[in-house]
Amino acid sequence: MRLIDESVMEGRHLTPEERIALQAEEIKQLWQENEQLRTQLDEWKYEVKSAELQLNLEFDELNRVTDALNRLAEYEDSGLSPEEVQELAKAKADGRLKILPVKKRAAQR
Numbered sequence: 001m002r003l004i005d006e007s008v009m010e011g012r013h014l015t016p017e018e019r020i021a022l023q024a025e026e027i028k029q030l031w032q033e034n035e036q037l038r039t040q041l042d043e044w045k046y047e048v049k050s051a052e053l054q055l056n057l058e059f060d061e062l063n064r065v066t067d068a069l070n071r072l073a074e075y076e077d078s079g080l081s082p083e084e085v086q087e088l089a090k091a092k093a094d095g096r097l098k099i100l101p102v103k104k105r106a107a108q109r
Contacts, residue, residue, distance in 0.1 A: 091097040
């Protein structure tokens with residue numbers, strides 16, 4: 001409740017000087033409350049930014065794990081052993097690996 005309203009409710013009428021003094025005090029209190037609210041808002045903004053950063057980091061980690069799982073699935077789908085994959089990689093690095101085009105099959109009737 002405003003300070004001026006409290007004085008009027010007590011049945012007391014204020015002089016202009018008292019009214020100005022009370023209004024000045026009320027402005028001071030509102031200013032302090034505003035500063036507290038701004039501080040709280042800044043803290044919330046920081047918390048939101050921190051949460052966004054955490055979510056971005058978790059999303060990046062999820063993407064890395066997903067990529068790794070996709071690469072593992074491709075390897076498993078190849079049916080090759082780790083040794084065979086190493087041999088193919090070495091052959092490719094040495095220039096001994098040639099990939100031939102796939103022959104198209106005749107359409108089945």
